[in-house]
Structure formats: structure tokens, C-alpha cells
Amino acid sequence: MTKTTLTNSIQTQLNKGEKAFIPYIMGGDGSLTEQILFLQEAGATAIEVGIPFSDPVADGPTIQRAGERALQNGVTLRTILDELREIRAEVTIPLIIMSYINPILSYGIDAFAQACTNSGVYGLIVPDVPLEESDMLKSAFLETDVALIPLVSLTSPPDRIDKIVTAGEGFIYAVTVNGITGVRDGFDEQLEKHLKQLKELSPVPVLAGFGISTPEQVKSIGSLADGVIVGSSIVEAFHQKELEKIRELVVAAKKRVLN
Numbered sequence: 280m281t282k283t284t285l286t287n288s289i290q291t292q293l294n295k296g297e298k299a300f301i302p303y304i305m306g307g308d309g310s311l312t313e314q315i316l317f318l319q320e321a322g323a324t325a326i327e328v329g330i331p332f333s334d335p336v337a338d339g340p341t342i343q344r345a346g347e348r349a350l351q352n353g354v355t356l357r358t359i360l361d362e363l364r365e366i367r368a369e370v371t372i373p374l375i376i377m378s379y380i381n382p383i384l385s386y387g388i389d390a391f392a393q394a395c396t397n398s399g400v401y402g403l404i405v406p407d408v409p410l411e412e413s414d415m416l417k418s419a420f421l422e423t424d425v426a427l428i429p430l431v432s433l434t435s436p437p438d439r440i441d442k443i444v445t446a447g448e449g450f451i452y453a454v455t456v457n458g459i460t461g462v463r464d465g466f467d468e469q470l471e472k473h474l475k476q477l478k479e480l481s482p483v484p485v486l487a488g489f490g491i492s493t494p495e496q497v498k499s500i501g502s503l504a505d506g507v508i509v510g511s512s513i514v515e516a517f518h519q520k521e522l523e524k525i526r527e528l529v530v531a532a533k534k535r536v537l538n
């Protein structure tokens with residue numbers, strides 16, 4: 280299998296002179312179907328769907344609370360995959376699943392790989408499985424078009440970055456901060472250099488995520504990468520029903536970069 284569907288969608292966006300924009304939503308915090316169709320219509324390149332989990336170590340308070348609400352609604356990996364399968368015919372952009380490894384192990388890795396394929400999932404992010412331990416996932420997804428998207432942190436040493444980037448599928452998720460998800464005021468001054476280096480090394484697009492919440496940040500961080508991922512502020516805007524805010528973020532990514 281080629282695992283190029285997700286990369287191609289991002290590339291198509293870049294070829295238009297626009298940046299890729301991937302919003303993150305928490306599956307089951309509000310209507311998953313409505314949120315996906317809204318984001319697709321607003322112009323998202325792809326959508327990252329989070330699976331609620333009781334011990335979300337990489338997540339800040341906004342996404343933690345969203346996860347608690349989803350768990351209270353009785354949402355699981357299974358109900359999310361079922362819902363995605365039901366709306367598959369209406370969804371024209373790639374979906375990405377972001378899950379900690381536990382829910383995947385209880386589902387069964389091979390069954391999960393099959394369900395992803397049936398549900399229009401073209402990418403997977405598992406933040407608590409490092410490269411060294413990813414063989415199990417790799418073999419289960421070998422025969423699928425689901426890209427295993429690696430996270431690269433600001434503090435990864437160069438030889439590790441090399442390995443991660445070389446094995447990267449879909450896109451490289453460049454984590455812009457040291458710490459957990461959530462909105463931030465500013466970014467490390469090393470970020471520009473870091474993203475530039477990643478772009479030089481990577482055969483697939485490099486998208487930046489963590490701490491990006493305003494249209495200005497979408498533009499400024501977006502200009503250093505191939506696109507951005509925005510989570511907490513999207514999750515909160517859906518929760519508060521501030522849909523216009525979400526549209527503004529997508530528009531900011533799609534403004535042509537002149538020069």
C-alpha cells in the first residue's frame with residue numbers, strides 16, 4: 280500500500296499556494312458528525328479525531344475536560360469508528376485518529392487497522408508509542424493506506440530526528456512546545472530553525488502543532504511550515520458554539536502567502 284492519500288491532500292493544498300490546516304476535535308464531545316461536516320465545509324485539509332481516554336498524559340486542561348465530557352457521553356473508540364463508517368460517503372477529506380495506545384490494544388490492533396480502513400481513516404497518531412516500540416503498529420498497518428504519523432519534539436536529538444523523519448508517513452507532526460496541549464502566548468525562538476531543519480530532512484510535509492490558537496499564530500507559524508494543527512481552541516470553540524472563530528482560523532491558513 281502506498282499510504283499517500285493524506286500526503287496528497289496536503290500537497291494539493293500547498294500547490295494552490297495555501298497552507299494545510301488540520302483541526303483536532305474530541306470524538307464525542309458534541310456531535311462528531313456535525314463537527315466533521317462543518318470543518319470539511321469550512322475548508323479543512325484533513326481532520327484529527329481524538330479518542331477520549333481516562334489518562335491523557337499529553338493533554339492540557341481544555342482537551343482533558345473535553346475527553347471527560349465525551350467519556351460521560353459513553354463514547355469509545357468503537358462508537359467513534361462506527362459513526363465514521365456511517366458518514367463515510369459524505370466525508371471527502373482524510374480523517375486522522377489520535378489515540379493513546381490502550382484503547383487500541385483493547386480493540387485489538389488488527390481489528391482496529393481493518394476498522395480504520397472501513398471508516399475513511401487515512402492517518403494515525405499514537406503519542407505514547409515511541410518509534411522504538413512502533414513495530415507492532417507498523418506491521419498491522421502495512422497493508423493499509425493509513426499513514427503512521429510521527430511526532431517530533433523540540434528536544435529530539437539530531438540522530439533521532441533523522442530516524443523519525445526518514446520513517447515518516449503522511450506528514451511529520453512537529454510539536455512546537457515542550458509540554459502539553461493548550462493555548463500559548465509565545466513560542467521558543469529556536470522554533471523557526473527547528474522547522475526549517477525538519478523541512479529540509481523530511482520527504483513528507485511538516486505540520487506544526489501545539490499552542491496555536493489565533494489567526495495570527497496560524498499565519499506566523501504556518502509560514503514556517505507546510506501547515507498547522509489546531510486543537511484546544513477548536514475544541515473550546517465547538518463547546519462554546521463559536522463557529523465563526525473556527526472559520527476564521529481556516530481562512531487564516533488558506534490566505535495565499537505572497538512573496
Ligand SMILES: O=P(O)(O)OC[C@@H](O)[C@@H](O)c1c[nH]c2ccccc12
Nearest residue numbers: 303337406460461489490509510511
Ligand atoms: O491543543 P493544541 O495545543 O492546539 O495542540 C493540538 C492538539 O490538541 C492535537 O493535535 C492533540 C490532542 N491531543 C494530543 C496528544 C498528543 C499529540 C497531539 C494531540
